[in-house]
Amino acid sequence: MNLVLDEVARATLRLAEAGVASPRTDAEELAAFVHGVRRGELHSVADGDFDARYWECVARRAAREPLQHITGRAFFRYLELRVGPGVFVPRPETEIMVSWAIDVLRAMDVADPLVVDLGTGSGAIAISIAQEVPRSRVHAVELDDKALAWAGRNIEESGHADRITAHHGDMRTSPAGLDGGVDLLITNPPYVPTDDAGRIPPEVRDHDPAPALWSGADGLDMIRELEAVGRRLLRPGGFMAIEHGDGQGIDIPRLFPEKLGWRDVLNHKDLAHRDRFVVARRAED
Known part of the structure; x- marks a missing residue:
């Protein structure tokens, strides 16, 4: 040795x-x-x-400082991203949702699919979609100034900045001007219950930005609001994908009822066979 x-x-x-x-x-x-x-x-x-x-x-x-903060890099699908204090470190679990989204976009009968990534953080989701679906146009929304700076740097260095537009805004209200025209809405929103604070690893609890983690006592506060965002942004037949935490897969589909125009609401599992993200489709006109 x-x-x-x-x-x-x-x-x-x-x-x-x-x-x-x-x-x-x-x-x-x-x-x-x-x-x-x-x-x-x-x-x-x-x-x-x-x-x-x-x-x-x-x-x-x-x-218990995150590995990615020490090395200054995080790997996500085919990307090597710059990360550090102030930005949520992308997780391998999210790659499964992105893989689903890419398959859906490739199968669409749309020349230049329009995608919105809410709460983009490092830009991992937005850049992966732009890279792997070459004709896509992606809008990446981020409220936190520090996270948006990391996303901007990664987008610029990705070589796909011409097809990714970064927006400084709240995922509940931004981006403007796309209502009813989005083909795919994808998000890894805050979903950690505040009641779970004592069980969260210190790498997450003490280093990931708080707004990217916590979302009320049951972790679903933001996802409840995103249902209306999906109805506003998606075109008829458009898709929405939302990552969530363990144990939330039972409750989230109920937030996207058929009476509000949602169809095909399904939970998808990650590689550990745990419910990881919910998908839903807007009803056709």
């Missing part, structure tokens, strides 16, 4: 003792970041090239 791999093993034990959920992966990611290699290339780092700054990063992670 070379020095870097030996230090990674020691770091793994330290992170596990600190309660980090994926200690080995995080120890390797930090080592790869510090030494400028891929995780699978750590064995190629010579003992003389070991960088002691690695242990500074490990100490930060052991203090």
Whole structure:
């Protein structure tokens, strides 16, 4: 075993003792970041090239600072995004909803599908759709100034800025001027119940922006309001996708009743077979 791999093993034990959920992966990611290699290339780092700054990063992670804040990057589908304090770190679970949305958009008989991403955060959803559905036009809405700055940077660096419009606004009222014309509305809104604050990992509770997390005692306050947003923005036959938390999959479909013009309201599961996002379609005229 070379020095870097030996230090990674020691770091793994330290992170596990600190309660980090994926200690080995995080120890390797930090080592790869510090030494400028891929995780699978750590064995190629010579003992003389070991960088002691690695242990500074490990100490930060052991203090439960998010891995992505330390490395300054987050991976989402085919993207490497810039992230840091002030922006919600995109999660792998959201990739499943985005995959569904991309399939729906590709199957639409629409030349240039119009998409709205509410609460864009880092821009992960908006950029992924623009990249993987090349004729799409995406509007990304974000209220928080710091998060919008991160999104703007990622959008600019993505190479798809010509088809993504960022809006500084509240997801309940923005964007304006698109009423009744949107083909797909997608959102990862705040859905964490305030009653769950004591059970949330410190990486999330202490570092993700509060407005991106909390949404009332049951976590559904914002989603209740988004039903009216969907009715306002979507064209007849348009689709809406909303990510949600564990245990909320039973209640959310009731918020999109047929009497208000919703059809095909379904829950979809993530890779862990847990209900993860709800989809609904606006009734045709």
